Amino acid sequence: MNLQTINRSTAAAIGVIIVSVLFAVLAVIVKEQVRVPALDADRDAVRAKALAEIRTVESASLNHLGWVDQAKGLVRLPIETAEQLTAQAWQNPAAARADLNARAEKAAAPAPKAPEKPSAFE
Secondary structure, three states: OOHHHHHHHHHHHHHHHHHHHHHHHHHHHHHHHOOOOOOOHHHHHHHHHHHHHHHHHHHHHHHOOEEEEOOOOEEEOOHHHHHHHHHHHOOOHHHHHHHHHHHHHHHHOOOOOOOOOOOOOO
């Protein structure tokens, strides 16, 4: 390599470095000067309020007695009450297992067949 080639490549490298530094400085200046308003500021407040409402409802349903389906006789129990009833039921494991199996079969039973439509000629 001759001296002229080395000087050109060095000048090119210095030029790239200077342009990169200038670009970085301009980017920082633009970022500091231009303030963009938060687009989701009001949305954050709405989401926080909705989350608080959901947590309140969840807490109430976990810690208070209530009906899930009154027609079917399904109730919602607080966790502590359900644990106590389960521990009490499992004092006799054979009876508890039989009750559990009966309830599982009842829950898994197929729905009754829908009545057939009468024909238009009847």
